[in-house]
Amino acid sequence: MAVLSPLIVACLLVLAAVLHGYGRHRARQRKIAAVPERWRERIAARVPQAAYVPPALEALYAQRVQAFLRDKRFVGCDGFVVDDEHRLIVAGLVGLLLLRDDAEVFPPLRSVLLYPAAFLVPHDEPDELGLVDDEPVEQIGESWQGDRVILSWQDVEAALRGDAVNVVVHEFAHQLDDENPWSEGAPRLAEVGDYAAWSQVMQREYERLQRHRRPPVLDPYGAESPGEFFGVVSEAFFQQPQALRRHHAELYALLAAYYRLDPAARPPPWP
């Protein structure tokens, strides 16, 4: 039988305590959760990807980031102490995914859990024989339907340095995917007609990745399922935009239209 790791249990208990205290200490907690001063400058200094936001979308970006900072609770796990810098960095990255006019700031999402590094979770998926392994698996991020996202801080920082993996983008792409319960791998789109174009390009590229032994840009993990594919292509869009545009022009154009950003048009933002 799978057993909850002590780390996860400790974290769940902290979360329960925090949620439990919400009503009584509402005023104080609101103050703690306020938008930090000079938030935009501080994000610009720490999140190179924030330079993708064109001047015309700055006001919208500000709304999204501020709403995320105001409404979402951050919980440090396994001894991790969350400060404003951590909150600003996560909110600064998440805001980049929400620049559509009709985007909402993940209404069902309540908490972002931060671990110092990769964390162990119980392995509860049965294998092909129907057996569940007792060995916990190491994860760098998880997205629970609606309610919470869990991130390894070490891996968030790697994304800021230009690593191909961007765990924030990946997990929040799963949250976007969950907003559309009718299909896996497609977020909520503005027009019904948009789904045809979306599935045409995504399906073709998904099958291409499944055939490819050594894909030049996309992480082979994206071939696991349409949901993972959307997570992986979103990461490539933000972390390797020029390579994505060069090797997957249609896919790049689809994501550029959806996210309303054109990161490949700028010099790489990595220091």
Ligand SMILES: [Zn+2]
């Ligand atoms: Zn995933």
